[in-house]
Amino acid sequence: MNYQNDLAFAKAQDAQDPLKEYRAQFYIPKVNGKDSFYFTGNSLGLQPKTARKFVEEEMKNWETLGVEGHFAKVKRPWMNYHKFSKEALAKIVGAKPIEVVTMNNLTVNLHLLMVSFYKPTATRFKVICEAGAFPSDQYTFETQLKFHGLNPDEALIELTPRKGEHTLRTEDILKTIAETGHELALILIGGLQYYTGQLFDMKSITEAGHKVGAIVGFDLAHAAGNVPLQLHDWNVDFATWCSYKYLNSGPGNVSGVFVNEKYANDPSLNRFAGWWGHDEKERFLMKKGFRPMSGADGWQLSNVNVISTAAHLASLEIYDKVGMEALRKKSLKLTGYLEFLMKELSQVADIFEILTPSNPEERGCQLSIFFHEDGRRLFEALSAAGVIADWREPNVIRVAPVPLYNTFEDIYQFAAILKDNL
Numbered sequence: 528m529n530y531q532n533d534l535a536f537a538k539a540q541d542a543q544d545p546l547k548e549y550r551a552q553f554y555i556p557k558v559n560g561k562d563s564f565y566f567t568g569n570s571l572g573l574q575p576k577t578a579r580k581f582v583e584e585e586m587k588n589w590e591t592l593g594v595e596g597h598f599a600k601v602k603r604p605w606m607n608y609h610k611f612s613k614e615a616l617a618k619i620v621g622a623k624p625i626e627v628v629t630m631n632n633l634t635v636n637l638h639l640l641m642v643s644f645y646k647p648t649a650t651r652f653k654v655i656c657e658a659g660a661f662p663s664d665q666y667t668f669e670t671q672l673k674f675h676g677l678n679p680d681e682a683l684i685e686l687t688p689r690k691g692e693h694t695l696r697t698e699d700i701l702k703t704i705a706e707t708g709h710e711l712a713l714i715l716i717g718g719l720q721y722y723t724g725q726l727f728d729m730k731s732i733t734e735a736g737h738k739v740g741a742i743v744g745f746d747l748a749h750a751a752g753n754v755p756l757q758l759h760d761w762n763v764d765f766a767t768w769c770s771y772k773y774l775n776s777g778p779g780n781v782s783g784v785f786v787n788e789k790y791a792n793d794p795s796l797n798r799f800a801g802w803w804g805h806d807e808k809e810r811f812l813m814k815k816g817f818r819p820m821s822g823a824d825g826w827q828l829s830n831v832n833v834i835s836t837a838a839h840l841a842s843l844e845i846y847d848k849v850g851m852e853a854l855r856k857k858s859l860k861l862t863g864y865l866e867f868l869m870k871e872l873s874q875v876a877d878i879f880e881i882l883t884p885s886n887p888e889e890r891g892c893q894l895s896i897f898f899h900e901d902g903r904r905l906f907e908a909l910s911a912a913g914v915i916a917d918w919r920e921p922n923v924i925r926v927a928p929v930p931l932y933n934t935f936e937d938i939y940q941f942a943a944i945l946k947d948n949l
């Protein structure tokens with residue numbers, strides 16, 4: 528695509544954007560009374576205007592039906608509430624409906640899935656993760672290993688970029704997997720790295736892991752709703768993600784999990800169980816002896832948090848209309864435009880570099896910009912001018928133009944404000 532560094536070009540792109548109607552379906556936060564330039568959909572996605580209606584429906588059902596809301600002839604009886612997200616979620620992550628369910632929060636699900644899929648033996652006990660993983664993931668790995676009586680310093684292998692590089696090379700990841708070989712029990716990395724914005728080749732990593740006999744899972748917090756995924760076809764064993772980043776479902780809202788169909792009825796897996804994972808036909812017989820539901824549903828512990836999951840359903844309805852393919856198409860153009868403008872800017876002032884890979888196949892919609900000087904001052908100037916971006920120590924600004932609601936003009940203004948403050 529031929530980009531141009533002027534406002535008229537940005538406005539023309541917005542005018543011909545096939546997804547332009549979607550921005551109006553979200554509330555855009557204001558700064559100084561004007562729409563902000565919101566680039567933190569990677570941290571907290573914006574509120575769909577329909578979310579309130581979905582939540583209020585359940586408030587009304589609770590008000591008028593009380594406990595009967597579980598079974599009443601309403602649009603979405605609470606008994607079945609975990610089922611209403613399946614079709615849409617399955618499309619977003621490239622799965623079969625039986626392979627996905629929403630439950631708990633992301634870190635909780637990382638733990639639960641490690642309980643099932645990390646089964647160390649005396650000879651096969653190592654875990655491959657990425658160096659500098661999100662802290663919650665690091666704490667999960669550390670404490671799970673200790674729980675099994677293992678020393679994290681010995682059992683955990685952290686993938687580290689080559690000296691002088693910021694991101695991992697696929698060849699190096701595959702080499703580490705092959706070298707760890709029969710000692711490798713589990714690969715569990717972020718599908719899209721939260722700090723650098725690097726998108727990993729999940730298909731090749733899964734293949735390589737299986738080749739040496741390891742289980743392969745992904746934390747998709749920054750990938751779900753951002754990039755196209757084919758978890759089933761890639762033969763990924765398990766995955767989990769949160770719904771409040773790209774999936775726009777509200778702060779702290781429910782997490783999703785993927786469990787490959789091949790484990791749908793596998794009694795050999797360890798589980799920490801609860802009544803909502805028990806065979807629904809006899810769930811209310813309150814009998815002894817856990818018999819899980821088939822598929823991902825069998826990993827549920829508790830009955831659904833209906834009020835907050837309602838907001839998730841509102842967001843999934845939008846995703847279902849747009850589809851990941853159209854989103855990705857726009858996303859590539861938007862992020863490409865940001866990269867183009869940043870490169871123009873670096874000719875004016877050579878004070879930053881982009882950590883995120885320049886190959887669009889190796890990234891989603893986030894660019895992480897590493898400032899060699901002046902980062903904090905520029906970040907403050909951006910904030911004062913209505914830009915909502917994200918500051919990461921020591922000196923990185925993460926910018927995520929989200930195709931559902933960001934515009935080419937947002938990006939133009941971001942670069943223009945930066946330039947004015949150099």
Ligand SMILES: *Cc1c(COP(=O)(O)O)cnc(C)c1O
Nearest residue numbers: 632633634661663721746748769
């Ligand atoms: C956002 C994020 C989390 C947050 O975990 P919660 O349990 O939802 O608080 C964890 N891991 C990664 C990689 C994330 O990006």
